[in-house]
Amino acid sequence: MPGITREEVAHLARLARLELKDEELDHFAGQLDDIIGAVARVSEVADQDVPPTSHPLPLTNVMRADEVRPSLTPEQALSGAPAQEQQRFKVPQILGED
Amino acid sequence: MTDSTATTDGTAVIRLTAAETAAKIASGELTAVEVTEAHLARIEAVDEKVHAFLHVDREGALAQARAVDAKRAAGEKLGPLAGVPLALKDIFTTEGVPTTVGSKILEGWLPPYDATVTKRLKDAGVVILGKTNMDEFAMGSSTENSAYGPTGNPWDLTRIPGGSGGGSSAAIASFQAPLAIGTDTGGSIRQPAAVTGTVGVKPTYGGVSRYGMVAFSSSLDQGGPCARTVLDAALLHEVMAGHDPLDSTSVDAPVPPVVEAARNGSVTGMRIGIVKQFRGDGYQAGVLQRFDEAVEVLRGLGAEVVEVDCPSFDLALSAYYLIAPSECSSNLARFDAMRYGLRVGDDGTHSAEDVTALSREAGFGDEVKRRIMLGTYALSSGYYDAYYGSAQKVRTLITRDFEAAFGQVDVLISPTTPTTAFPIGERADDPMAMYLADLCTIPANLAGNAAMSLPCGLAPEDGLPVGLQIIAPAMKDDRLYQVGAAVEAAFVEKWGHQLIEEAPSL
Numbered sequence: 001m002p003g004i005t006r007e008e009v010a011h012l013a014r015l016a017r018l019e020l021k022d023e024e025l026d027h028f029a030g031q032l033d034d035i036i037g038a039v040a041r042v043s044e045v046a047d048q049d050v051p052p053t054s055h056p057l058p059l060t061n062v063m064r065a066d067e068v069r070p071s072l073t074p075e076q077a078l079s080g081a082p083a084q085e086q087q088r089f090k091v092p093q094i095l096g097e098d
Numbered sequence: 099m100t101d102s103t104a105t106t107d108g109t110a111v112i113r114l115t116a117a118e119t120a121a122k123i124a125s126g127e128l129t130a131v132e133v134t135e136a137h138l139a140r141i142e143a144v145d146e147k148v149h150a151f152l153h154v155d156r157e158g159a160l161a162q163a164r165a166v167d168a169k170r171a172a173g174e175k176l177g178p179l180a181g182v183p184l185a186l187k188d189i190f191t192t193e194g195v196p197t198t199v200g201s202k203i204l205e206g207w208l209p210p211y212d213a214t215v216t217k218r219l220k221d222a223g224v225v226i227l228g229k230t231n232m233d234e235f236a237m238g239s240s241t242e243n244s245a246y247g248p249t250g251n252p253w254d255l256t257r258i259p260g261g262s263g264g265g266s267s268a269a270i271a272s273f274q275a276p277l278a279i280g281t282d283t284g285g286s287i288r289q290p291a292a293v294t295g296t297v298g299v300k301p302t303y304g305g306v307s308r309y310g311m312v313a314f315s316s317s318l319d320q321g322g323p324c325a326r327t328v329l330d331a332a333l334l335h336e337v338m339a340g341h342d343p344l345d346s347t348s349v350d351a352p353v354p355p356v357v358e359a360a361r362n363g364s365v366t367g368m369r370i371g372i373v374k375q376f377r378g379d380g381y382q383a384g385v386l387q388r389f390d391e392a393v394e395v396l397r398g399l400g401a402e403v404v405e406v407d408c409p410s411f412d413l414a415l416s417a418y419y420l421i422a423p424s425e426c427s428s429n430l431a432r433f434d435a436m437r438y439g440l441r442v443g444d445d446g447t448h449s450a451e452d453v454t455a456l457s458r459e460a461g462f463g464d465e466v467k468r469r470i471m472l473g474t475y476a477l478s479s480g481y482y483d484a485y486y487g488s489a490q491k492v493r494t495l496i497t498r499d500f501e502a503a504f505g506q507v508d509v510l511i512s513p514t515t516p517t518t519a520f521p522i523g524e525r526a527d528d529p530m531a532m533y534l535a536d537l538c539t540i541p542a543n544l545a546g547n548a549a550m551s552l553p554c555g556l557a558p559e560d561g562l563p564v565g566l567q568i569i570a571p572a573m574k575d576d577r578l579y580q581v582g583a584a585v586e587a588a589f590v591e592k593w594g595h596q597l598i599e600e601a602p603s604l
Contacts, residue, residue, distance in 0.1 A: 056546025
């Protein structure tokens, strides 16, 4: 399966919201190919009938009472915002002009 | 030693253990302010060379020390670590104090809240001196991936102090603090401890709250103590650990009796297993030599040592480098340049999505980008079953190997890491070579076990520290301390002092 191309790295970068530079595409393609080639060994167990483990603790749905508790003030929550307006996070344009 | 503050018997304050420091503060021989000032002076004197700290909170530390002294003056009972200075890994949020995770994407961020670990330290009267350097987002084994420059190993400043918690291990190894805190996703507490001749513990997964600990790989990340002695690590473990309703993966059970175990070191009658898989090509001769001597020490103390086969451990590294990047690619999606952190390209010509991609490109370093893309690849349709799905099966097989092993023995042992500290730069652009540093530590993360590294000597060929790893079943963290304290006492008797006393004074 391995054989990661420059184009595939560009695709992964788009999915991961990373605006990579051209020289990075070449650099990462070689490295990702090496890493995936090495870790692909796990597929040795792909056909075994073994249940997957996603987490070391067998926990499900840890609930708490639905009560109002102290939390961050709007000022605190906005304190690290790159931009804010009217007690809200101010973001660049999301939709196109038309 | 550059430090002149000394106790009544002439010992430099900075060379005391945490337990000794706390006792002297409680008895009135030293004040917390004196202890804090001695450590701040040490930081001032040596950290330009070591670069263990990203931020020193001088005023905050002195204010906390004054509060401890005032409590004592008022006759209040002090906790077991009250007034003791500590270096905190820069992955734990600290209200109003910079928290960067070693990344440019959080440069200048002042968190509006304390992590649970931070809060527990403050409540216990521990004096937080500052925040320590680390591989960006805890991704690395050398601290070279910090956006703020590497940290030197106090034993040889041209070598790595381990990673990701290299700042914490270097801070305690260079006597800038008696205690530190790290986080261990694949070995980031234990491997730095091993290469700096210090003690580091990864508690059982869920034993220490992750609330306010910036997430890398949530099913693996675990905070834990770093110290120069086993007892000091236990005292810190007890302060940090315990159930936290703010972390849904926190274990709701009593903290294992780690301090009691550290005070009663013994391996008489214990069965100890050597992991057969952790030996062979790639292991430095001096590391194996010191490990074999540690085995003889354990036998001499009355333990029965046997070899244990854990065949699935051979796949642990591969499984880890699929699971951890997969979780990181999801966790780090929160760095979108909208609510906090770096924002680049917001000039009216770029959409929100463009700004996110430009900011992440500018804010993340190479290793973080590699892992995000690796995780994105492993989780993408067409590859998911072969990679992420198989890695999860390996995780089950590793857990079964541990269960079978702990049916035969009380604890497992191995070298902590295959080599001593390597030179800064040697593996910096060779990810696979770097990943091998975590070969022996990763299985305990995948299964959620408790594990410790403690010093077992210097490798003859380079004079650098070697670590002994002890692995215990989940929630049996006390066994690490029971065995660790026995081994430490035997080595101190043999050497005439703690190994760290042999480190250069800088």
